[in-house]
Each structure stands twice: as structure tokens, then as C-alpha cells.
Amino acid sequence: MTPDDVTPYDMTPDDVAPDGMTSHAELGLRADRVTREAGGRLIVDGVTLAPPPGSTVGLLGPNGSGKSTLLRILAGVLAPASGVVTLDGDPLRDVGRRTVARRVAVVDQDATTQVELSVEEVVRLGRIPHRRAWSPSTAQDEEAVREALTRTGLSDRAAQSWHTLSGGERQRVQIARALAQAPQELLLDEPTNHLDIQHQLDLLSLVADLPLTSVIALHDLNLAAMFCDHVLVLREGVAHASGTPSEVITEELIAKVYGVRAVVTTLADEGERFTRPSIRFLRN
Ligand SMILES: Nc1ncnc2c1ncn2[C@@H]1O[C@H](COP(=O)(O)OP(=O)(O)O)[C@@H](O)[C@H]1O
Ligand SMILES: [Mg+2]
Structure with a gap:
């Protein structure tokens, strides 16, 4: 399979809602054939990503394949040179920054803070897009902060x-x-980078179970297979493969995209309710 054979990554059924007005495909955040150039070359090259609302999508690919750049384009932090990102069908550039900030949350790699803040104060920063300028935080803000701390097991911190x-x-x-x-x-x-195994599993379980759409750049193919409904594999900025983990994560793909030998078997999860690939890497 060459990159040219890959159909644009669109997992959304193109059915039309009963009112005949809203196509399901227009809901949520999606990127259509976005490109981005840096250093005189294309680092994201015509990528389409349309996660069904509520799904968990894994963004895979070697170092430098364009994962972080694609996430920044989706977040509206970087503008695509061509192509478009839409939120419920509206181009991101036409949607106010505040609206985007209320809708789309970003967890960057190695996010840091310069000022001296407590855990709770950092978490409260998440409420800024919901607050009016200079107004104190409301009971709803504090409830959201408390719940976020509880969900992530940080209440006592x-x-x-x-x-x-x-x-x-x-x-x-x-x-x-x-x-x-x-x-x-x-x-x-890459939210699991600094985490031990238990916390990697806890974090991805938490994210996968949330009733929202998640796009996660991941290095660990086994974690992607466990927690993602869909995966998109980038290679040198191009969408190389997309589909369910079982469809995409194969020995051939791992050899081609990562240059590594692996044995991929099928594991049954949750009393055989579904199966997923399990990857064991071999020494080259
Ligand atoms: N501002 C920039 N100038 C030049 N090259 C860049 C710039 N930003 C990213 N790149 C290059 O683009 C490629 C993709 O980067 P990135 O999106 O960070 O990949 P990934 O997250 O998959 O590791 C890398 O080769 C990186 O060096
Ligand atoms: Mg990256």
C-alpha cells in the first residue's frame, strides 16, 4: 500500500440527519486536506481527519511524522497553508477564539508554568474561557475544578x-x-510519556471513557490498540493508513512505517466482546 492508495481519513458515516439539514459529517472538529510547510518542506501533507463525535482517535507515526503539527492545526494554534479545519462545519478562522477555547482543550507535551501556582490554581486556569473578564469564579467553576481533580485522582494534591x-x-x-x-x-x-504503567492505563481509560471526542498522539501501539476506536498513521506528514486498530496495526505496517520487526496477534478483550491487536517487537 502506498500513501497514494489511502483514501482520506474520514470515519464519519455520510448519512444525513432526519431534518435533512445537518450532515453528521459536519459535526465536531475536523481537518480537511490540511497542509503545513516548515523549513522549505511539507511537514503535514494533505491530511484529512474527521473523528466521529465521542470517539477516541489515536495519532500514530514515528518521530517527526507530523503528529504535533497536525494537533496544533486542529487546535487552531497553527493555520494550515491549504485545506481547512472546521468546527460543526464552520471554518475555525471564522469561529471566535473564545468559542474555540470553550470547545477544544489541548494538553501539550511538557506543558509548564512560569509562575508559582498550586495544583488547584493550574486546574482553575481551565475555566478562563468560561468566565467573564475580571469576574470572580462561580460555584459552577469551582464544581468543575473539584470534579476534574477528583477524576484525575489529584484531590489531595x-x-x-x-x-x-x-x-x-x-x-x-x-x-x-x-x-x-x-x-x-x-x-x-503524547500524554502518557512521563507516566508509569498504572498511570498510563488509568489516564487512557479516563480519556477513552469521557463522553467527548479525543485525538491522542501516541507512541505506544499497544496502548493505541487498547484504547482507540480509530487510528491514523502519519508518515513524513502524509496519512499512510487509517481505520480501526485491527485494520491498521499489522506486521507489514510496523515494518514499513517504523522499520521494526514485530509479531502481531489478536487478543480478545472483555469476554470476547471485541478483539484487538497485541504487538510484540523483535530485535532487528
Ligand atoms: N518550525 C519548524 N521549522 C522547521 N521544521 C519544523 C518546524 N516545526 C516542525 N518541524 C519539523 O516538522 C516535522 C514534524 O514535526 P512534528 O509535528 O513535531 O512531528 P511529531 O510530533 O510526529 O514528532 C519534524 O521533522 C520537525 O523537525
Ligand atoms: Mg510530537
């Missing part, structure tokens, strides 16, 4: 200084901040 946290704890605080934002779309760039 609320008063601790951000600067005294471990890398993994900081990562969880960033997730909590994103949850406090009450987004409908959540974009995460």
Missing part, C-alpha cells in the same frame, strides 16, 4: 505547588486543567 510535582503528576494536572475546561474536543500530545 490541590494545595501542592506545581513546581514540586513529578513529571507524571504534572501531566495529570494538565489533564485535569483540560477537563475543568469542559471541552467537547480534547487534543492530547
